[in-house]
Amino acid sequence: MRFKLKQLGPGVLVAAAFIGPGTVTTATMAGAGYGYTLLWTILFSIVATIILQEMSARLGVITGLGVGDALRLKTKSKPFKLFTFTLVILAIVLGNAAYEAGNLSGAVIGFELSTKGFKVNPLIVLLALVTFALLFIGKYKLIERFLIGLVAIMGIVFLISAILLQPDIFQIIKGLFTPSIPENGTLMILGMVGTTIVPYNLFLHASSVKQKWKGGSSLSSARWDTILSVTLGGIITMCIMITSAVAFEGQNTKINDLNDLSLQLQPILGTWATEFTAFGFLAAGFSSTITAPLAAAYATAEIMGWKNGFKNIKFKSIWIFVLLTGVVFSSLGFRPTAVIFLAQVANGLVLPIIAIYLLWVLNDKEIMGNHSNSGWVNIIGIAVIFITVLLGIKGINSALGLI
Template sequence: MKTLFKNIGPGPLVAAAFIGPGTVTVCTLSGVNFGYSLLWAMLLSIIATIVLQEMSARLGIISQKGLSEIIRTEIKNPILKGFTIVLILSAIVIGNAAYEAGNISGGVLGLETIVGNPNIEIAGFPVNTLSIVIGAIAFILLYIGNYKLLEKVLVGLVILMSLAFLITAIMTKPNISEIFKGLLIPKFSNDSILTVIGLIGTTVVPYNLFLHASLVKEKWHKTSDLKYARKDTVIAIVLGGLVSMCIIISAAAIQSQDINSASDLAKGLEPLFGSFSKYFLAIGLFAAGITSAITAPLAAAYVASGCLGWNSNLKSKKFKSVWIFILLLGVLFSSLAIKPIDIIKFAQVANGILLPVIAGFLIWIMNKTSVLGIHKNTIKQNIFGFIILGISILLSVATLNKVFHLNIF
């Protein structure tokens, strides 16, 4: 057990990053509207995430560089390089600033279910003090700049979140045979296609590919560590996927259609399974919010540093300035209840375009002997990679279709 914990790496941080309030909300709506029938989409997402994140981790360990650093050095055409860097900075840095408000608001919803809504008024504006509390916790942990401490806190929160959602799912006494049917028999209709896109899009996250490649080199430095990185990646992402499935299963127990968010789910479960279910779900939502509130600014800082050639040390002033900016914007939007819809819409579009671009670049770089030597992709890894690239292109088209109402589908 001691060896297992010693070899825990950034995998749980990656899981913490993709299980944010957005994921919780999409999984809640999936369960309420479609029962167990879309669990297969979650299983597909888990497999795709494992394949891409393993590539990202292998790249980080072998090259000892972040993904954005390698993009800057490996793309030789100055126009293509400039376009790619602008796209990445727009999607990750601006996008994460928009999503950060949602991360903090999600953590606040979890706390509000337990402690109420302690708003104060400043200059005529109602300010949510819980947003400031969550922002302060994230700030302190990031400002200390100690990777090992950050890792331990996030691992603890992921375990707490996993237990909270698992217990909630067990309390609903789900039908096991129906769960397996939903997992193994894919089916969807025109009504469910956007939910399928949402389930895949909130699990296979572009910024996690950058975050993982940067974090593994903080933990591991030798090629012999690859086996630990693979095990860490698979265990953490499967655990994260199980958390998402537990949310879908919990939500499927609710008969009411008046469920639009995870906090509604907490209230909806209470009359059926008692106040304990509400508290377990609230704790899970708080943990999901705060873990993503820490990892989103961290990912943005790694991306900006790699793209602009800065030092990506946690204690570097330029590195700190990026995550502080992202965190402050998130706290501001969340505490004043500002909904940055246009920015989030822009981030959604940019991330939709970015996923196939980054997946394509990652597969290309993973086949370069000059970068990875004998650790480049095998034929099997490339087959899986290209299948996922195809799915990400469809996802990108569907995202653009959804945002701009192109009526492609």
């Protein structure tokens, strides 16, 4: 087990990316509104994410290609290639810029009172500077270890919260293995799945995996890393929902701000509940603040055929653009929810398309050789794509106010 734990890395980047402020808020709202009923959505999300991310990791390990590289190789028709490249670049770069604003705003949401009087929140600037320093240094292992630490902190914080509130174990098991759709709960279900299955993670994973492992002999390590990391991320999300389900049981609480979120911890933490929640948001937002610019840079560099690497000036220009855009929008006072809605439009368009492309590439024996998809992986992959199409429709409609 000790040896296997040392193999953790790229998968943790994926977990760190999807456990952001949006996940914390959505899981809290789901627990407050529906109790344990929607725990099955997290279990489904874990399985779906593992399937897609395993394909992405396998592509990187076996071929040394990122998802963007594979898209560039597989799209031969010029009109089709232009459409694909434009869609992916706009969705990933602009979408991640929007998410970056939400990540930065969400990370410091618990410290707003202490920063009143400043035109620009100094904590946002500080987080941006630390993120800039980590990415500019370009030490992959340093970034990897930093994010492993943040995910570990989040896991401990939310796991302790869930345990101390003494949840109903029977109801947890029932919620996990008895799928049901409560009244007016469809959008919340899609939202829960959508916080875990993130399109830019497919680019991030393949690109980071190929820096750590090469060849079929490393495939088992990459799979272990993927399964354990995504499962850990899912468990953290479950703990947030369980904590909220216990704290808000029998109440009709509407979650509007951090004070509402911190109510779930008051029974065990008293007056420290707000600070504790603020720290959870800080860790969640900070981890996603690092991964969003990095994924955008990987995706663009691969699609455009640039020499990939932290030292490449074009590569740097992309993550700097995403980071600066996030700082500007979050500093101008845009509500994180409004900003993230913009990202939902982009993700709604690109998620099912990238999943379809990934399935297409992973079935190409000329690229994957003996490591192409098996039949059961294809079946599950197609089912996941169907769900992602629904998520795409939901994301676009929500952002446009059609539902």
